[in-house]
Amino acid sequence: xGSSALRPVKESVDAARFPHSLPPDGxxxxxxxxxxxxxxxxxxxxxRESGQREVFCGLTSIVWLHRRMPDAFFLVVGSRTxxxxxxxxxxxxxxxxPRFGTxxxxxxxxxxxxxxxxxxxxxxxxxxxxxxxxxTLFLVGSCPSEVIxxxxxxxxxxxxxxxxxxxxxxxxxxxxxxxxxxxxxxGALSALVPLLPSSDEKQLLLVGTLADGVEDRFLTLFERLGxxxxxSLPPRQSTALPAVGPGTKLxxxxxxxxxxxxxxxxxxxxxxxxxxxxxxxxxxxxMAAAAAAFGVDPNLVAEVLDPLVERGRRALAPLRRQLEGKxxxxxxxxxxxxxxxxxxxxxxxxxxVEVGTPYLDRPLMAEELALLPQGTQLSEGQDxxxxxxxxxxxxxxxxxxxxxxxxxxxxxxxxxxxxIELVFSPIHGIDQAADLAELFARPxxxxxxxxxx
Amino acid sequence: MxxxxxxxxxxxxxxxxxIAASMEGLHYVLHAPQGDTYADxxxxxxxxxxxRPPVTYTTFQARDLGGDTAELVKRxxxxxxxxxxxxxxxxxxxxxxxxxxxxxxxxxGGMNLGVPVVNLELPAYSKKENWGAAxxxxxxxxxxxxxxxxxxxxxxxxxxxxxxxxxxxRVNLLGPSLLGFRCRDDIKEIRxxxxxxxxxxxxxxxxxxxxxxxxxxxEADANICLYPEVAGPLCSWLERQFGTPVVRTxxxxxxxxxxxxxxxxxxxxxxxPEANEADLRSRMPWYSRSVDSTYxxxxxxxxxxxxxxxxxxxxxxxxELGFTxxxxxxxxxxxxxxxxxxxxxxxxxxxxxxxxxxxxxxMGEAAPELVLGTQMERHSAKRLGxxxxxxxxxxxxxxxxxxxxxxxxxxxxxxxxxxWVHPLMMGLEEHLIGMFRHDFEFVEGHRSHLAEGAPPxxxxxxxxxLAAVAGSATAAASATLAPPTVTEGTxxxxxxxxxxxxxxxxxxxxxxxxxxxxxxxxxxxxSITEEVLYDAKAHxxx
Ligand code: SF4
Numbered sequence: 001x002g003s004s005a006l007r008p009v010k011e012s013v014d015a016a017r018f019p020h021s022l023p024p025d026g027x028x029x030x031x032x033x034x035x036x037x038x039x040x041x042x043x044x045x046x047x048r049e050s051g052q053r054e055v056f057c058g059l060t061s062i063v064w065l066h067r068r069m070p071d072a073f074f075l076v077v078g079s080r081t082x083x084x085x086x087x088x089x090x091x092x093x094x095x096x097x098p099r100f101g102t103x104x105x106x107x108x109x110x111x112x113x114x115x116x117x118x119x120x121x122x123x124x125x126x127x128x129x130x131x132x133x134x135x136t137l138f139l140v141g142s143c144p145s146e147v148i149x150x151x152x153x154x155x156x157x158x159x160x161x162x163x164x165x166x167x168x169x170x171x172x173x174x175x176x177x178x179x180x181x182x183x184x185x186x187g188a189l190s191a192l193v194p195l196l197p198s199s200d201e202k203q204l205l206l207v208g209t210l211a212d213g214v215e216d217r218f219l220t221l222f223e224r225l226g227x228x229x230x231x232s233l234p235p236r237q238s239t240a241l242p243a244v245g246p247g248t249k250l251x252x253x254x255x256x257x258x259x260x261x262x263x264x265x266x267x268x269x270x271x272x273x274x275x276x277x278x279x280x281x282x283x284x285x286x287m288a289a290a291a292a293a294f295g296v297d298p299n300l301v302a303e304v305l306d307p308l309v310e311r312g313r314r315a316l317a318p319l320r321r322q323l324e325g326k327x328x329x330x331x332x333x334x335x336x337x338x339x340x341x342x343x344x345x346x347x348x349x350x351x352x353v354e355v356g357t358p359y360l361d362r363p364l365m366a367e368e369l370a371l372l373p374q375g376t377q378l379s380e381g382q383d384x385x386x387x388x389x390x391x392x393x394x395x396x397x398x399x400x401x402x403x404x405x406x407x408x409x410x411x412x413x414x415x416x417x418x419x420i421e422l423v424f425s426p427i428h429g430i431d432q433a434a435d436l437a438e439l440f441a442r443p444x445x446x447x448x449x450x451x452x453x
Numbered sequence: 454m455x456x457x458x459x460x461x462x463x464x465x466x467x468x469x470x471x472i473a474a475s476m477e478g479l480h481y482v483l484h485a486p487q488g489d490t491y492a493d494x495x496x497x498x499x500x501x502x503x504x505r506p507p508v509t510y511t512t513f514q515a516r517d518l519g520g521d522t523a524e525l526v527k528r529x530x531x532x533x534x535x536x537x538x539x540x541x542x543x544x545x546x547x548x549x550x551x552x553x554x555x556x557x558x559x560x561x562g563g564m565n566l567g568v569p570v571v572n573l574e575l576p577a578y579s580k581k582e583n584w585g586a587a588x589x590x591x592x593x594x595x596x597x598x599x600x601x602x603x604x605x606x607x608x609x610x611x612x613x614x615x616x617x618x619x620x621x622x623r624v625n626l627l628g629p630s631l632l633g634f635r636c637r638d639d640i641k642e643i644r645x646x647x648x649x650x651x652x653x654x655x656x657x658x659x660x661x662x663x664x665x666x667x668x669x670x671x672e673a674d675a676n677i678c679l680y681p682e683v684a685g686p687l688c689s690w691l692e693r694q695f696g697t698p699v700v701r702t703x704x705x706x707x708x709x710x711x712x713x714x715x716x717x718x719x720x721x722x723x724x725x726p727e728a729n730e731a732d733l734r735s736r737m738p739w740y741s742r743s744v745d746s747t748y749x750x751x752x753x754x755x756x757x758x759x760x761x762x763x764x765x766x767x768x769x770x771x772x773e774l775g776f777t778x779x780x781x782x783x784x785x786x787x788x789x790x791x792x793x794x795x796x797x798x799x800x801x802x803x804x805x806x807x808x809x810x811x812x813x814x815x816m817g818e819a820a821p822e823l824v825l826g827t828q829m830e831r832h833s834a835k836r837l838g839x840x841x842x843x844x845x846x847x848x849x850x851x852x853x854x855x856x857x858x859x860x861x862x863x864x865x866x867x868x869x870x871x872x873w874v875h876p877l878m879m880g881l882e883e884h885l886i887g888m889f890r891h892d893f894e895f896v897e898g899h900r901s902h903l904a905e906g907a908p909p910x911x912x913x914x915x916x917x918x919l920a921a922v923a924g925s926a927t928a929a930a931s932a933t934l935a936p937p938t939v940t941e942g943t944x945x946x947x948x949x950x951x952x953x954x955x956x957x958x959x960x961x962x963x964x965x966x967x968x969x970x971x972x973x974x975x976x977x978x979x980s981i982t983e984e985v986l987y988d989a990k991a992h993x994x995x
Contacts, residue, residue: 052529053512057488075456079548079577084463087490101458107578109454110552119454127456142550143486147514176488177515177549385536404493404505411503 036210040227043369043376046360051383054402055333055358055421056178058184059140060089065188065234066099067210070103071135072238074100075127076174077120077152078142085129097131101266115152118217120155121162128167136238138188141173147423149400170195177253179357182256182423185209189233192241193263196233199243204290207261208254211426212236218277218429221287224304227294233260244269247292253277255368256335258361260438270351275367276428278336279343280312285367285429308430315434316347322441324349329396332356332382332407333419339424340400342371348437374408398440415443459829461784461807461847465575465585466547467492471683472589473543474506475630475659479593480539480782482520482530484550484557486706487512490601499850500631509533511550511557526557527564534566540565541597541664543589546571567977569664571596583682583759584787586630589660591686602694613722615674622721623653624700625673629660634762634846636660638859639679643704646862650714650726659683662905671695675720679723682759682882705765705774707731707738707866735863741774752877755821756802757812757830758845758932762860764795766825766844769869771799780804780819782812809833815985823877828852838868840876844869944973945964946981953983968993 058308062074076082083102090100103123109116120139128134135161139152159169172187175181179187185208204227206218215232223231231242243289248269248271250261255276265271274289275282285303291301328350330337337357344350352372356379361370372378379387391399391414399409399416417440427436464470466483473481474496483489487527490510496502511529513522530544535633544561558572558757571593575585594817615622629636637660644654655673656666671674671690677700688699698720704713712725732738736795740746754776756766760783770776781796782804783789789805796803816824824834824841828849834841843852844860858872859865945956965986973981974988 051512052490052510053487054490054493055487056491057486059488077581079459080457080464081466081548081577083460084467085459087459087487088491088494098458104455104457105578106454107576110578116454123454123456143488144552147518147549147552148676173516176486180487335827347687374641389524402494403498404490405497407497407501408504411688446515 004212019090028252039370042374043372043378045168047377047379049355049379049381049383049386051381051386053180053332053382054384054404055382056085056089056180056181056402057143058174058179058187059086059142059176060181061174061188061423062086062100062140062412063090064209065138065185065203068234068236069136069238070099070236071133072099072138073127073131073134073136074138075124075148076140076141076142078102078104078105079144080104082142082144086318088143092281097423099134101127116148116150117155117158120150121159124155124159124169126277133434134167137167137169137428138191139171140188141171141175141182142424143175144179146173146177168195180335181333182254183358185254185257186257189257189260192233193244193260196241196267196358197243198267199245200247201229201243201245202247202294202360203249204228204244204294205244205248205250205264206230206232207250207252207264208251208257209234210428214426214428214432217431218287220416221304221308222290225287225291225294225296225301227290227296233264242305249290251290252364254336255339255361255364258364259326261364273367275342275404276336276339276370278339278428278433278436280430281347281371281432282339282343283312283433284309284429294440305430312430312433316437319437319441320348323437324399325351326444327351327353327394328440329391329399330355331387331399331401331419332358332379332393333400333402334423335359336419336422337400338365338368338372338378341376342368343433343436344440345373345376347433348440350440351397353394354379354387355388356380356382358382367446381385398442398444415447417443459809461491461809461829462582464579465580465588466545466573466580467495468582468585468587469543469573469575469589470496470506470508470544470595471582471586471630471632472659473508474502476662476664477538478663479543480509480533480537480855481543481545482509482511482526482557482561483545483547483907484511484529484548484555485547486514489547489549496631497849500853501850502631506535507539509537515569522553523555524554524562526560526614530557530561530564530566536566537789539568541569541571541593543571543573543593545575546577548577551577557677560876569596577606582783585788587686587787588684590627590683591690593664594658594667594670594687594879595690595876597664597696598670600669601668603696609934610674612674612698612720615721621653622674623655623672624675624677624721625655625670625697626657626677626679628678628682628684629657630680630683631660632846632848633680633683634682634759634848634852635858635860635865638765638857639861639865641857642859642862642864643677643679644712646704646710650717652717653720654722658875660728668731671697673697675700675717677717680730681761681788685787688921697787703761704861705762705865706769706869707735707863708768709765710735710862710866718897730862735866737773737863738864740867740870746774746874748933749874749877750775752823753777753779753814753819753821755819755839756824757782757784757824757826759783759827760785762845763792767795767799769866770825772875773866774870775872776823779821780815781937782806782815806813813837823873825873832858842873842876943980944970944981944985947983949983950981950986953986965990 026356060077066074105249109119139156139224141152156169156171170191172191175186233242244264244267245269250264250269250271261271272293276288277283277286288301328344330341335358337355341352341355345352354377360380399414400419401416403418409416426432471481471493481654493505493745497505509529511525513525546557558672561570573589629640640657653715656662656669675698676688676691678684691697692699700717700720702716704710711731718725740989754770756763763783767781770778778799781801783792784807793803816833817837824830824839825844827845827847828843831841857866967987969989972992978985
């Protein structure tokens with residue numbers, strides 16, 4: 001049902017396709033701890049769990065995607081539950097003219113698909129009439145729309161023909177039976193891939209939503225490195241879609257974009273293998289990977305980035321003192337768990353008790369996995385109650401988890417960091433490494449501050 | 454199909470969760486996909502609950518659909534019963550599971566679980582959260598009381614049987630639940646009020662009750678329907694089946710609390726309460742009569758809430774504070790009739806809608822000076838620059854205060870006086886600040902503590918995310934240093950101009966100086982003489 005179904009693990013199927021190809025000046029040069037990049041550490045067998053999952057569905061990514069593309073509207077075709085999920089995840093972000101909404105299916109729509117299609121057209125018409133500034137309309141499928149087999153691709157086609165270019169309508173599924181939390185962005189971006197113009201031009205394409213400020217910073221640095229042109233998917237304006245083709249080098253800003261990457265590769269692009277730009281080390285390697293692909297002299301890379309690395313590490317030092325030796329348990333949620341675990345263990349000295357991930361895409365995680373300390377216990381999927389038993393037994397110093405679990409664990413005396421903040425905060429890049437570490441140090445610091453006697 | 458940008462109520466299974474999470478010893482198995490687990494955060498974040506709601510989700514996936522989802526349901530039910538050992542089990546489905554028709558309730562019924570099982574059928578495509586809560590509470594009690602149902606024709610118990618039995622009268626408090634507005638504190642207030650009148654509380658439900666407590670519901674001499682949205686159907690059923698009389702006045706406000714006590718006394722055959730009880734027990738009547746409150750007279754107030762709180766607020770506003778109600782509405786369609794009736798008494802037409810933009814539009818047109826609403830009206834009022842107090846669910850975490858802040862009873866009336874009048878005073882201060890807008894003390898940023906009444910600066914309020922952006926403390930900031938402000942063509946003060954300026958009292962001198970300089974700049978004056986200063990004064994006093 002849809003191409004982005006919660007994918008079963010493809011055990012190292014693609015490992016050979018993505019050899020660890022970090023440039024020679026990558027991490028080893030002035031990295032915090034020089035490691036041989038190409039050797040995969042021995043990790044214990046993956047713990048695969050299937051049971052109750054406590055993870056949002058892909059609809060959640062609308063919350064950051066609509067802010068990234070202010071000229072787009074995200075229309076969920078679903079139930080009152082879907083509407084309630086998105087507004088609960090968005091929290092206090094309440095807009096006079098919101099750029100997301102839900103076409104809530106009623107009993108009549110369930111009775112006959114013909115009516116449902118007509119109804120959808122009517123709702124979209126009303127919406128577009130009221131909001132002429134909308135340039136791209138994302139029709140977002142949900143569990144109910146998938147189960148009743150409402151064909152949103154056909155609906156998009158129909159509306160596109162009718163609108164004749166005034167608005168572009170695309171569709172993807174954010175349903176909870178097929179996607180988790182951040183995978184919704186993967187769906188949205190892969191829906192855009194067929195619309196990208198073709199170009200053979202050599203260019204760097206940053207894939208995945210970055211905070212605007214963080215992105216600007218990267219653009220500045222790429223310019224200093226002489227890497228360019230640099231484009232982004234998603235773009236800041238939904239109509240300013242980047243081109244793609246054989247000259248396109250993909251640099252992934254986010255680790256949850258499996259389908260998008262594969263779709264872009266089918267358009268001729270090649271993915272630059274690299275860890276993700278979290279932490280000093282990951283961010284440096286990430287930019288260096290792009291520099292190497294663009295034939296930049298490693299000396300220039302060192303000249304531009306190493307002062308930042310120095311400064312970034314200085315900023316990290318006091319936070320490292322707070323985090324060092326602290327035991328960390330990451331529950332599966334945002335799909336950022338593995339890169340975070342890598343950053344928090346290698347640069348902040350934390351000990352990893354368990355690193356959960358909703359699903360493991362080994363090719364996209366290869367460079368990250370290679371950097372994890374020996375013996376790191378990875379788990380994929382979830383059986384919530386059993387995982388909580390492991391948390392209680394291990395008594396970690398900090399648990400990274402979803403909003404539903406945080407306060408209950410705190411009440412049991414276990415410090416937590418909510419993972420949803422990580423997808424809303426500017427955490428990428430060398431300059432943000434200390435901020436990122438601070439997000440994890442704060443709950444621990446807070447516990448030290450509070451005194452009740 | 455209906456376009457919804459924001460919804461006051463969640464789906465009906467969230468109402469069922471409110472019942473399950475409010476009680477002890479009850480568990481809810483919900484056939485639902487993983488995304489539906491978001492609902493846990495409503496309890497753990499908004500209500501700051503220290504434990505997860507007692508809900509097991511099957512979290513079926515697309516790949517399960519081809520196989521045997523019924524097996525998954527049964528496994529989840531068995532595991533939940535084994536792990537949590539509930540005294541009673543709710544079994545139901547969310548919107549998606551309703552479509553695949555596994556009928557989890559029927560499956561559970563065939564499993565020999567050894568606990569009472571309630572098969573919840575909550576139509577997700579036509580009903581909403583409050584309906585779901587009411588239906589769940591009703592179905593749960595019906596299941597648990599099945600064996601106690603009196604035979605048809607059994608005479609109704611006499612409301613003063615307590616006398617014959619030589620005990621104090623006792624009542625049930627029905628309806629308080631998590632995510633309801635101030636229920637926690639209302640229970641305490643009403644318990645105290647009843648105690649003062651020699652009435653015991655038999656059972657409070659659902660909040661804090663166990664299934665075993667629900668079995669004792671018929672032992673009460675009367676049921677108090679504190680929150681009709683949640684307890685209405687149950688109270689009616691208990692009245693029909695067990696003959697238990699229902700007290701339906703909701704004691705929010707001084708007058709309503711008095712009417713509540715009067716109704717209760719009549720039902721239980723007690724002596725009527727003293728006429729001056731309200732004055733003795735609540736400060737609200739005197740605060741409202743005191744001269745300081747004169748300025749409240751005729752304040753235009755717009756009310757939109759659940760039916761219970763909207764009706765109560767309208768009465769308090771009109772009768773106890775001397776406001777003019779300029780708009781009244783609710784999203785509770787089940788109780789629309791009652792709200793319409795109250796609106797009519799006030800010469801208004803009730804607004805019955807769940808479209809917050811329609812509410813905002815009506816609010817704007819009514820031009821109120823105070824808005825009483827839900828957290829959504831707080832946002833709308835903020836956009837329109839109107840002071841607002843929250844009086845009803847749906848809640849934001851800030852609407853669940855740490856302090857004791859009931860809405861019901863005598864103390865509730867005090868709390869209401871404070872929390873409605875406070876934003877009005879803030880609004881007044883804001884107005885004064887507007888008058889002195891040009892004073893240097895009142896530059897932007899000094900006003901942030903008045904955010905409640907401040908005029909909108911931008912349409913959106915993406916607080917947490919933006920706060921995070923603003924909080925990027927380290928090196929990134931160094932890349933973008935703003936250039937120093939360049940003041941073009943700053944005028945020079947002449948000697949006589951400066952002399953005149955010195956004669957102006959120091960506490961307004963700064964303002965006059967700035968205003969005069971602005972005036973000079975706007976009018977292309979290069980040298981500020983005494984005359985220019987007076988020109989500026991005349992200009993600004995217009
Ligand atoms: S899990 Fe499915 S039904 Fe639930 S909110 Fe997500 S898309 Fe909607």
